[in-house]
Amino acid sequence: MEERSLHIVIVGHVDHGKSTLVGRLIYDTGSLPPEKLEEIRKASELQGRELEFAYIMDNLEEERKKGITIDIAHTFFMTKKRRYVIIDAPGHKEFLKNMISGTSQAEAALLLIDISQGIQEQTRRHCYILSLLGVRQIAVLVNKMDLAGYREESFNEIRNEIEILLKGLKIIPSYIIPVSASKGENVALRSEKLTWYKGPTILEALDNFDTLKIEDKGLRFAVQDLYTVVGEPVAVGRVEAGVLRKGQDVFVLPEKRKARITKIKKYLEEDMPFAATGDCVGIRIEGPGLKRGQILSDKILSTITDTIHANIFWMVDKEYRLGTPIIFRCATQEVKGSIRKILKRFDPASIEVVEHNATTIKPAEVAEVEIGLEAMVTVDNFFEVPELGRFVLEHAGYPVAGGIIV
Amino acid sequence: MEHLTILENKSIFIIREAYYRFKDIAMLWSVGKDSTTLLWLCRKAFFGQIPFPVIHIDTTYKFPEMYRFRDEYAKKWGLNLIVGRNEGQIEAAMGPGKGSKLDCCNELKTNALKETIGKYGLKALLLGIRRDEHGIRAKERVFSPRDENFKWDYENQPAELWDQYKSTAAEDNHFRVHPILHMTELDIWRYIKRENIPMSELYFSKEGKRYRSIGCAPCCSPIESNASSVDEIISELETSNTSERSGRAQDKEDAYTMQKLRSLGYM
Numbered sequence: 001m002e003e004r005s006l007h008i009v010i011v012g013h014v015d016h017g018k019s020t021l022v023g024r025l026i027y028d029t030g031s032l033p034p035e036k037l038e039e040i041r042k043a044s045e046l047q048g049r050e051l052e053f054a055y056i057m058d059n060l061e062e063e064r065k066k067g068i069t070i071d072i073a074h075t076f077f078m079t080k081k082r083r084y085v086i087i088d089a090p091g092h093k094e095f096l097k098n099m100i101s102g103t104s105q106a107e108a109a110l111l112l113i114d115i116s117q118g119i120q121e122q123t124r125r126h127c128y129i130l131s132l133l134g135v136r137q138i139a140v141l142v143n144k145m146d147l148a149g150y151r152e153e154s155f156n157e158i159r160n161e162i163e164i165l166l167k168g169l170k171i172i173p174s175y176i177i178p179v180s181a182s183k184g185e186n187v188a189l190r191s192e193k194l195t196w197y198k199g200p201t202i203l204e205a206l207d208n209f210d211t212l213k214i215e216d217k218g219l220r221f222a223v224q225d226l227y228t229v230v231g232e233p234v235a236v237g238r239v240e241a242g243v244l245r246k247g248q249d250v251f252v253l254p255e256k257r258k259a260r261i262t263k264i265k266k267y268l269e270e271d272m273p274f275a276a277t278g279d280c281v282g283i284r285i286e287g288p289g290l291k292r293g294q295i296l297s298d299k300i301l302s303t304i305t306d307t308i309h310a311n312i313f314w315m316v317d318k319e320y321r322l323g324t325p326i327i328f329r330c331a332t333q334e335v336k337g338s339i340r341k342i343l344k345r346f347d348p349a350s351i352e353v354v355e356h357n358a359t360t361i362k363p364a365e366v367a368e369v370e371i372g373l374e375a376m377v378t379v380d381n382f383f384e385v386p387e388l389g390r391f392v393l394e395h396a397g398y399p400v401a402g403g404i405i406v
Numbered sequence: 407m408e409h410l411t412i413l414e415n416k417s418i419f420i421i422r423e424a425y426y427r428f429k430d431i432a433m434l435w436s437v438g439k440d441s442t443t444l445l446w447l448c449r450k451a452f453f454g455q456i457p458f459p460v461i462h463i464d465t466t467y468k469f470p471e472m473y474r475f476r477d478e479y480a481k482k483w484g485l486n487l488i489v490g491r492n493e494g495q496i497e498a499a500m501g502p503g504k505g506s507k508l509d510c511c512n513e514l515k516t517n518a519l520k521e522t523i524g525k526y527g528l529k530a531l532l533l534g535i536r537r538d539e540h541g542i543r544a545k546e547r548v549f550s551p552r553d554e555n556f557k558w559d560y561e562n563q564p565a566e567l568w569d570q571y572k573s574t575a576a577e578d579n580h581f582r583v584h585p586i587l588h589m590t591e592l593d594i595w596r597y598i599k600r601e602n603i604p605m606s607e608l609y610f611s612k613e614g615k616r617y618r619s620i621g622c623a624p625c626c627s628p629i630e631s632n633a634s635s636v637d638e639i640i641s642e643l644e645t646s647n648t649s650e651r652s653g654r655a656q657d658k659e660d661a662y663t664m665q666k667l668r669s670l671g672y673m
Contacts, residue, residue, distance in 0.1 A: 003409045033649040059541025060560060061662045070561055073544040074537045076590050083409070085588075097565040101547075104567035214407075224419070225426045229453045236422055236451075238415070267450040276407055280418045282453065292426065315565045329570045390568050397575025399565045 002082040004211045009103045011130065012112035013120035014091035017143040019069050021112060021181035022088045023053030025202065028188035031077040032056065053182065057088045070095060072102040081207045091122050096364050097315035100402060103129055108137035108209045110202070111162075111173075112181075115148045119161055121349045125364070128348035131169035132311060132366065132404060134382065138166070139175040139205045146180040150193045175205045214277050217241040219250065220380075220388055221296040222331040226289070227282070234265070234282040235290040240331055240387035242298070244275045244283070252287070253295040254304040254376040259287035261296075293333040295378040295388070302378045302388060307340075308371040312361075312393065312403035313348075320361040320400070328373055330391035337373035344368050361401075369403075379405055410597050413589055414447065420548055420585040421451040421532065423571060425458070428530035428581070432459040432488070434519075434673065437472045438620050439605055441534035442479075443594050444586055446603045448532065449483060459486040461522055461531075465514035466496055467622035475606045490522030502624040508663055514622075516671045520556060523580060530581040533673055538590045539650060542664045548587055551578040556671030558582075591650050592643050599636045610634045619650055 010018045023040075026032050036056070044052040047064055057073045058064055069090040077084050089102040103109070109130050113123060130138060140162050148154040155178045166173055177186055178194050179202060185191035188203045200208060219242035227234050248261045263284040264272040275281040295302065308328065314320060322342060328335050342358040345367040354365070361367045371393075382389030382404045393401040407415075424431060433448055433456070435441045448456045462476055480487040492500075495513040502510050523531070537544045547563050549571035556579065564572045574581070589597070598605060608617045615628040616639075633642045664672075 003407065004412060005409070030647070033647055036649055057541075057544075059544065059665070061665055062561065071545045071563055073541065074588075075544060076538050098563070101565045101567055224422050227452065234453070238419055265453075267453045278407055278412060278415050280415045280422070280451075327573070387568075392565075392567060392570040394573055397573045397578065399567070399570065399572060402565070402567050 001080070002211055005083040005085050006108060006206070006209060006211050007085045007087060007106045008206065008209075009087045009089055009106035009109045009135070010112065011089050011099065011103065011109055011126040012091055013114070013117070013122040013126075014068070016091065016112040016114040016117065016120075016123075017181045018091060018112050019054035019057040019088050020052075021110070021141065021143070021179075021187065021202075022075060022086055023056035024181050024184055024187050025086070026056055026075060026077060027053060028184055029077055029079075029203065068092065071098045079203065079207055082211065084206065093122060093125070093364055094317070096125070099126065100129060100133075100313065100315055103133055103135060104402065106135055107212050108206075109135050109139075111138055111140045112143050113140065113158060113162060114144050115142050115154055115158055116144055118158060119165060124165065125349040127165060127169055127171070128366070129313065131171055132313065132348075134386065134404075136171065137209045138171060138173045139177060139202070140166075140173045141181075141202065142176065142178050143181050145178045145185060145194060146183050150178075150185075150191075152196045155197075174209070175199055177202060177205060217385060218301050219244055219248075219296065219298040220302070220385060221250075221283075222333075222387075223290050223292055223294045223296070224280075224332050225292055229282070232284065233289060234284060236280065236282045237332070238280045239275050239277050241277055241385050243277065244279075244281070244296070246271075246273050248298065250296040250298055251300055252290065253297055253300070253302060253378040255294075256300060256304070257287065259285040259296070262286050295331070295333075297378075302380050302385070304376055304378055306373045306376050308373065308377075308379065308391075308403075308405060309369075310371065310391070310403040310405045311366060311368055312401045313366045314361045314363060314401050316398065316400045317363045318400075319363060322359045324395065326371075326400070327394040328371060328377065328391055329394060330377060330379060331388055333377050335373045335375045335377055337371055339369050340372040341370040342367050343370065382406055410593065410600055413593055414450070414597070416588060417444075417447045417585040418451045419569065420583065421448055423569075424530055424532060424549075424581075424583040424585070425451075427571075427573075430526075430528050431530040431532065432461050432526065432528050433532040434534070435460045435462050435476070436534070436621065436673075437462065437468070437476050437606060438534075439594055439598065439609060440536060440586060442605060443589075443597060443603060444532060444534035445483075446601060447585060456483075456485065459488045459526070461488045461490055463490045463515055463518050463522070465518070465622050466491070467501065467514070467624055469608055469620065469623045471606055471608050472620065479604065488522065488526070490518050492518035492521060502622065507625065508667060511667055511672060512670055515673070516556070516667070519673070520671060528580060529574070530583055532583050532585060534586050535584055535673060536589055536591070536594070537587050540664055542668055543587075546584055546587060547572075548584050550582040550584065551575070552580055552582060552671065553577055554579045558669050558671070560665075560669065592640065595636060595640050595643060599640065605636070609639065611638075
């Protein structure tokens with residue numbers, strides 16, 4: 001069994017069958033407790049529906065009444081190969097911030113398309129978000145094949161359309177699978193009605209995905225807080241990339257000051273020789289004291305700047321007006337600033353530029369912007385060190401946008 | 407990195423983030439396995455000494471074993487323990503026999519919690535809920551804001567990406583912070599084993615029965631089980647297919663009781 005769980009997000013247009021698929025996957029793999037099945041059976045009857053697999057994920061009363069998904073739900077299941085965390089995302093445009101919250105945690109995606117409806121507005125928007133957030137492992141599921149009489153020709157038509165759409169976003173789907181989520185065809189079990197299809201089932205496709213590889217990169221240690229432990233100052237933080245070693249000489253960024261790591265510790269592990277990527281540890285250094293937001297690095301490969309050039313996606317239903325103050329948050333860095341230029345804004349559902357040199361960004365739009373900050377920050381290219389190449393913008397205590405530095 | 411170490415790092419990052427943001431913070435300890443695991447993680451996050459109070463919401467209906475366990479470890483681990491009770495309702499004899507389960511949970515747990523939060527002026531609470539426990543909890547954020555009425559606005563939760571947790575807005579009364587949201591029941595027991603975390607004896611089989619989830623004695627039923635050690639519980643869970651909270655009465659009253667309770671401010 002692999003150590004790392006694989007996080008998969010389920011995306012696609014409203015009613016294309018996302019929650020039903022997840023419910024079916026849980027049911028067909030025997031992961032559903034019998035009394036939960038009983039609860040779903042009762043709740044389905046109450047709403048006058050046949051056994052509704054979507055209710056396994058849609059647990060809010062409002063969701064079941066309206067037959068929609070409002071917020072992401074995480075569920076867990078396991079195959080012989082690995083553990084999975086399945087994140088079911090809502091398909092409505094109004095719940096885009098929830099879909100983005102889900103996608104930001106995923107290493108792979110299942111994109112659903114209802115064969116009777118084809119590519120729709122949220123299909124396009126979600127594909128764009130996947131490409132923007134760097135989710136590269138995608139299986140496209142052409143759903144509701146039962147409504148198309150399980151015909152190969154109907155499947156091939158949609159397949160061509162989706163391949164063209166994804167190619168425009170530089171995504172090559174790992175698989176395109178004909179399925180019926182509600183009937184369980186090609187979900188966990190191979191369909192006997194789709195014998196012309198020779199590729200993997202959804203479950204097999206999941207197992208064929210790769211888990212996140214921890215690459216050997218230069219050190220990035222983000223200082224989170226300062227504690228006093230038995231009279232000694234200890235800086236706590238997380239190794240965002242690379243490896244932190246005892247005795248190592250580092251640069252403290254953005255000041256570019258030098259320091260030496262004299263101790264790495266966890267509770268009851270007083271003297272660690274190193275901390276790996278992802279480790280949250282306490283450290284002591286030789287040199288002046290540290291503070292939150294500083295990045296320790298073995299070489300100065302990051303960009304140190306007060307001007308951020310990035311692609312951002314606007315997540316709230318209030319538009320942004322040029323000059324409105326925001327807080328830029330990247331790893332443990334938090335700096336005040338504002339968007340100085342909106343080079344262009346566009347609607348990812350149409351991928352046509354709406355406006356160059358704009359003064360506003362509208363809900364659910366993507367924009368290429370220049371952000372001016374009141375202090376220096378340490379950042380990287382998203383595709384080189386994602387942990388320091390992605391950020392959140394806040395306004396009045398709310399996350400309003402996410403961004404990628406490229 | 408080992409699966410359990412990945413989960414532990416994530417929890418510790420969240421705990422430290424919460425403490426950085428809120429000095430008026432406390433942890434809720436129900437003395438069950440999840441919040442005792444959270445307590446253990448807090449001890450690890452702060453190198454053995456938790457710098458904030460640990461709150462036990464006492465309905466007076468807990469198992470005697472739970473009170474004993476609480477007092478023993480509060481002393482052993484040097485905890486700043488606060489016991490919160492809804493004294494008015496306890497005097498008025500509110501209990502599981504009187505009114506609905508929803509009313510009883512709401513008065514003795516949620517309202518006791520509200521009083522305690524108000525009394526100590528708390529701005530954040532660390533809670534040991536997990537996404538795999540219940541469908542409603544599967545929808546939670548790590549940092550979950552509550553308004554002055556303690557309402558959980560589940561239809562309009564803030565975005566949460568890349569470990570950037572929402573800051574405080576004018577209308578936020580306090581935050582519920584969930585550092586073990588990403589752990590499953592099996593993860594918890596494997597972690598208990600790895601770390602050798604002490605657990606209430608109620609979880610271990612006596613005469614063919616044990617509790618899988620503990621709370622108030624009148625509303626918890628034991629399951630048939632011979633698992634009398636952590637190892638045996640792990641192997642039981644690896645093969646079992648019943649849900650964890652199947653012995654909890656408040657979940658059964660109505661399909662949406664948990665949603666109603668939680669939207670009112672329940673844990």
